[in-house]
Amino acid sequence: MSVTCFSPSANLSSVIAQLSFPKHHIPQKPFPFKIQSSQLAAFVLPLATAAALALSPSQNLPTFAACSPFHIYYGTAASAANYGGYGGNANKQDSAEYTYEVPDGWKERLVSKVEKGTNGTDSEFFNPRKRTEREYLTFLSGIRALAPLDAVLGNLALSDVGLQDQIAGAASVRSEEHRDAAGQIYYVYEIDGAGGHSLISVTCSRNKLYAHFVNAPAAEWTRDEATLRRLHESFKTVDLRASYSSST
Numbered sequence: 001m002s003v004t005c006f007s008p009s010a011n012l013s014s015v016i017a018q019l020s021f022p023k024h025h026i027p028q029k030p031f032p033f034k035i036q037s038s039q040l041a042a043f044v045l046p047l048a049t050a051a052a053l054a055l056s057p058s059q060n061l062p063t064f065a066a067c068s069p070f071h072i073y074y075g076t077a078a079s080a081a082n083y084g085g086y087g088g089n090a091n092k093q094d095s096a097e098y099t100y101e102v103p104d105g106w107k108e109r110l111v112s113k114v115e116k117g118t119n120g121t122d123s124e125f126f127n128p129r130k131r132t133e134r135e136y137l138t139f140l141s142g143i144r145a146l147a148p149l150d151a152v153l154g155n156l157a158l159s160d161v162g163l164q165d166q167i168a169g170a171a172s173v174r175s176e177e178h179r180d181a182a183g184q185i186y187y188v189y190e191i192d193g194a195g196g197h198s199l200i201s202v203t204c205s206r207n208k209l210y211a212h213f214v215n216a217p218a219a220e221w222t223r224d225e226a227t228l229r230r231l232h233e234s235f236k237t238v239d240l241r242a243s244y245s246s247s248t
Contacts, residue, residue: 136213
């Protein structure tokens, strides 16, 4: 997605470059001279007006806020039997069960039907410059509530060998529980290892368990920590009641 940002300085330079001033305002001889007040106004006012027009906001111009380097992904958490979405042409935003932000320029990896059916991976994006810097979501149906905080991470690792190895070799594993404004509980885990870093957010909704992962090798974590934490914090499930109300 390409967005053109408005630059006031560039517009001001363009406006000023097009201004022309009467030659009689410029002295032709090096001796002192007197400028009348009417001549001074004729010289200064066009320049001031041009600067004000170039720097003033306009509804017809894009704002700086529009230059966001992220976009929102809408996930449906469809079962393997419904691989490809609901009906193929369904609007993913209308049927979304969760959302998270993705950096512009990251690529989506197509999740196979077998993978969706075995480990519940529903969506995944990666940095094309370093494919192991990635963001993905897994889900498991039939889960009404979260198990104790210490047990959930171990349960996730049962179907993820990479996560098992990362936990085993981690320098530290931090975990905490928090509630959003609607009262929904999220478990948050941070795994810091010699080879990489992981941020995991887990919650239950719609009788499903959703686990959102943000992984990066050590070098990329050091460089991109602010971006990766933003991705982690952007994950949320779609309110079932709000979704039902909008569809009726």
